Amino acid sequence: xxxxxxxxxxxxxxxxxxxxxxxxxxxxxxxxxxxxxxxxxxxxxxxxxxxxxxxxxxxxxxxxxxxxxxxxxxxxxxxxxxxxxxxxxxxxxxxxxxxxxxxxxxxxxxxxxxxxxxxxxxxxxxxxxxxxxxxxxxxxxxxxxxxxxxxxxxxxxxxxxxxxxxxxxxxxxxxxxxxxxxxxxxxxxxxxxxxxxxxxxxxxxxxxxxxxxxxxxxxxxxxxxxxxxxxxxxxxxxxxxxxxxxxxxxxxxxxxxxxxxxxxxxxxxxxxxxxxxxxxxxxxxxxxxxxxxxxxxxxxxxxxxxxxxxxxxxxxxxxxxxxxxxxxxxxxxxxxxxxxxxxxxxxxxxx
Amino acid sequence: xxxxxxxxxxxxxxxxxxxxxxxxxxxxxxxxxxxxxxxxxxxxxxxxxxxxxxxxxxxxxxxxxxxxxxxxxxxxxxxxxxxxxxxxxxxxxxxxxxxxxxxxxxxxxxxxxxxxxxxxxxxxxxxxxxxxxxxxxxxxxxxxxxxxxxxxxxxxxxxxxxxxxxxxxxxxxxxxxxxxxxxxxxxxxxxxxxxxxxxxxxxxxxxxxxxxxxxxxxxxxxxxxxxxxxxxxxxxxxxxxxxxxxxxxxxxxxxxxxxxxxxxxxxxxxxxxxxxxxxxxxxxxxxxxxxxxxxxxxxxxxxxxxxxxxxxxxxxxxxxxxxxxxxxxxxxxxxxxxxxxxxxxxxxxxx
DNA sequence: CTGAAAGCGCTTACAG
DNA sequence: CTGAAAGCGCTTACAG
Numbered sequence: 001x002x003x004x005x006x007x008x009x010x011x012x013x014x015x016x017x018x019x020x021x022x023x024x025x026x027x028x029x030x031x032x033x034x035x036x037x038x039x040x041x042x043x044x045x046x047x048x049x050x051x052x053x054x055x056x057x058x059x060x061x062x063x064x065x066x067x068x069x070x071x072x073x074x075x076x077x078x079x080x081x082x083x084x085x086x087x088x089x090x091x092x093x094x095x096x097x098x099x100x101x102x103x104x105x106x107x108x109x110x111x112x113x114x115x116x117x118x119x120x121x122x123x124x125x126x127x128x129x130x131x132x133x134x135x136x137x138x139x140x141x142x143x144x145x146x147x148x149x150x151x152x153x154x155x156x157x158x159x160x161x162x163x164x165x166x167x168x169x170x171x172x173x174x175x176x177x178x179x180x181x182x183x184x185x186x187x188x189x190x191x192x193x194x195x196x197x198x199x200x201x202x203x204x205x206x207x208x209x210x211x212x213x214x215x216x217x218x219x220x221x222x223x224x225x226x227x228x229x230x231x232x233x234x235x236x237x238x239x240x241x242x243x244x245x246x247x248x249x250x251x252x253x254x255x256x257x258x259x260x261x262x263x264x265x266x267x268x269x270x271x272x273x274x275x276x277x278x279x280x281x282x283x284x285x286x287x288x289x290x291x292x293x294x295x296x297x298x299x300x301x302x303x304x305x306x307x308x309x310x311x312x313x314x315x316x317x318x319x320x321x322x323x324x325x326x327x328x329x330x331x332x333x334x335x336x337x338x339x340x341x342x343x344x345x346x347x348x349x350x351x
Numbered sequence: 352x353x354x355x356x357x358x359x360x361x362x363x364x365x366x367x368x369x370x371x372x373x374x375x376x377x378x379x380x381x382x383x384x385x386x387x388x389x390x391x392x393x394x395x396x397x398x399x400x401x402x403x404x405x406x407x408x409x410x411x412x413x414x415x416x417x418x419x420x421x422x423x424x425x426x427x428x429x430x431x432x433x434x435x436x437x438x439x440x441x442x443x444x445x446x447x448x449x450x451x452x453x454x455x456x457x458x459x460x461x462x463x464x465x466x467x468x469x470x471x472x473x474x475x476x477x478x479x480x481x482x483x484x485x486x487x488x489x490x491x492x493x494x495x496x497x498x499x500x501x502x503x504x505x506x507x508x509x510x511x512x513x514x515x516x517x518x519x520x521x522x523x524x525x526x527x528x529x530x531x532x533x534x535x536x537x538x539x540x541x542x543x544x545x546x547x548x549x550x551x552x553x554x555x556x557x558x559x560x561x562x563x564x565x566x567x568x569x570x571x572x573x574x575x576x577x578x579x580x581x582x583x584x585x586x587x588x589x590x591x592x593x594x595x596x597x598x599x600x601x602x603x604x605x606x607x608x609x610x611x612x613x614x615x616x617x618x619x620x621x622x623x624x625x626x627x628x629x630x631x632x633x634x635x636x637x638x639x640x641x642x643x644x645x646x647x648x649x650x651x652x653x654x655x656x657x658x659x660x661x662x663x664x665x666x667x668x669x670x671x672x673x674x675x676x677x678x679x680x681x682x683x684x685x686x687x688x689x690x691x692x693x694x695x696x697x698x699x700x701x702x
Numbered sequence: 703c704t705g706a707a708a709g710c711g712c713t714t715a716c717a718g
Numbered sequence: 719c720t721g722a723a724a725g726c727g728c729t730t731a732c733a734g
Contacts, residue, residue, distance in 0.1 A: 017726095133416045304630055383720075420726090
């Protein structure tokens with residue numbers, strides 16, 4: 001091979017590594033030709049290209065991406081940060097975000113990018129200087145709205161000119177993508193009305209930092225008003241797990257004496273708690289009370305009755321986030337902000 | 352700043368970038384001192400270190416990791432590949448693997464490494480030459496046992512000397528980590544016996560490529576034999592979604608006439624289908640029939656009754672995978688192979 | 703169509 | 719304790 005094992009005095013000790021010089025020697029061409037051939041540069045003749053490819057295969061040569069990236073300035077990588085609740089066990093992260101994460105990785109892969117993933121929660125592991133460190137071309141931040149400290153950190157990074165797109169931020173001044181919450185909530189409420197339910201309560205929060213909760217609740221209000229129905233808000237208690245919020249709100253609704261025959265819960269994890277509380281109170285679902293959630297969690301498919309819900313198109317959501325980010329990196333416009341949603345009719349509403 | 356905007360004739364056009372030379376100029380020291388100071392080299396005097404740190408902060412300087420990695424040969428990154436079923440929508444990936452993925456990212460982060468994640472399924476996106484491309488120091492492969500083509504690909508990579516650790520491989524010749532399936536299955540069966548169940552069927556597969564299914568079934572057999580109870584295997588049908596396998600096996604068990612008062616299902620997704628089929632047949636759980644699953648899926652917490660299951664310690668599983676891989680990278684031994692498990696007693700077995 | 707050479711931005715052995 | 723300089727392994731403008 002064309003390289004000596006002991007390099008110049010300044011080389012750090014390291015195992016021998018096959019380089020493009022070795023491939024060049026093997027193929028009988030120059031190192032620049034190897035680089036061009038493997039990059040698919042059309043200026044290289046077909047015969048040379050084949051010879052180089054064969055030599056590379058034979059020597060099990062693979063381009064050192066660090067050298068290539070140092071030279072080109074491109075990384076071909078997108079960073080994804082999933083914001084957790086402080087100290088939260090990673091396995092307790094809302095499965096919604098795991099689904100979204102999967103779609104983002106897939107969409108990035110479709111656009112020829114890899115994904116550098118990290119879970120972050122508190123100051124000691126907050127780290128978002130991916131572009132400066134040349135580890136990624138841009139950053140997608142997703143995760144719980146509740147961790148204000150983390151969001152503030154990434155807001156600052158976005159403010160300093162980095163390419164950042166987010167899902168779940170408590171503020172709208174970072175570039176964001178979200179579910180089409182208005183359409184989703186309308187579909188949910190109209191579905192309940194179409195199935196004959198009239199006394200439809202909404203378990204939600206007006207004050208929650210979760211923008212999407214507010215958007216869903218507002219659409220519920222509008223939809224009820226249009227139908228001439230009386231709305232009824234059951235607020236959730238702060239600082240509890242979502243399913244527990246659902247249980248408590250349902251018990252409060254029952255106790256309140258407000259007569260209801262349906263519940264629209266602003267997310268599935270709340271709805272799963274609602275369902276348990278309805279069981280506990282021996283209230284039949286869907287005959288006596290109908291229930292619709294939001295998020296399309298897989299867990300809802302296994303409860304009895306299975307939860308009717310509004311499912312975001314995860315694949316579209318991942319693509320939109322990635323497309324928007326790559327447009328930003330390229331200095332282009334990208335207008336789509338909302339991921340489409342659809343009704344996932346299962347068993348918790350009447351046929 | 353100490354660098355001209357237009358570099359030599361050979362520099363590719365790119366936006367201006369702050370380098371260690373700029374910091375050096377700002378701090379009034381040499382570039383090598385900047386490098387040493389920011390790396391925390393104790394040879395640098397405290398006063399100099401502070402001056403450099405301040406200059407770096409002022410210029411918003413961050414080390415270009417590509418250059419650093421090119422020079423040192425280290426990457427500080429671990430690659431994680433999640434193998435999916437061919438063509439599978441990423442959102443349908445077994446949530447078990449998302450939990451495991453989260454724990455791996457967290458464990459890697461604790462050991463000072465980042466995680467480069469990709470989802471792979473078919474030849475067109477199989478890509479595991481991370482070390483050769485200097486993108487990662489090692490590779491963790493997790494995911495469905497069923498995708499033989501993908502596992503064969505990574506087996507070859509491991510065989511060629513790469514640092515690879517896996518969870519879920521159909522073969523044992525790749526370095527692996529798994530749940531302590533034997534202990535878990537024993538705990539499950541002993542729990543059923545302790546609660547007074549005697550006619551305990553096992554929904555499993557003797558021929559499945561899933562090593563863990565076989566291990567769990569074998570422990571069930573041993574445990575039943577020790578208790579002097581008659582074992583009964585209900586095999587699952589190949590090529591179906593897990594919950595559907597559970598439904599069908601349960602119906603077959605009922606039809607078979609073998610009297611049973613409990614079922615041990617070798618994974619939670621199967622168990623969720625079992626529960627549905629038992630409901631369908633109006634068989635009361637847990638009074639008439641007890642049910643235990645395996646995997647600790649969150650979805651099992653929301654069904655009625657909530658599923659009693661064996662939960663692997665995900666955090667430990669992630670740590671063991673990462674520790675084993677980093678030991679391998681460092682050329683050291685690491686003996687732990689099994690992630691501990693525990694009984695998660697919920698509602699599908701009698702008190 | 704191909705080659706010689708510069709330079710990406712670091713880290714570190716060497717010299718002082 | 720600090721500086722000057724080499725070199726990590728690529729890509730690409732330039733020259734032929």
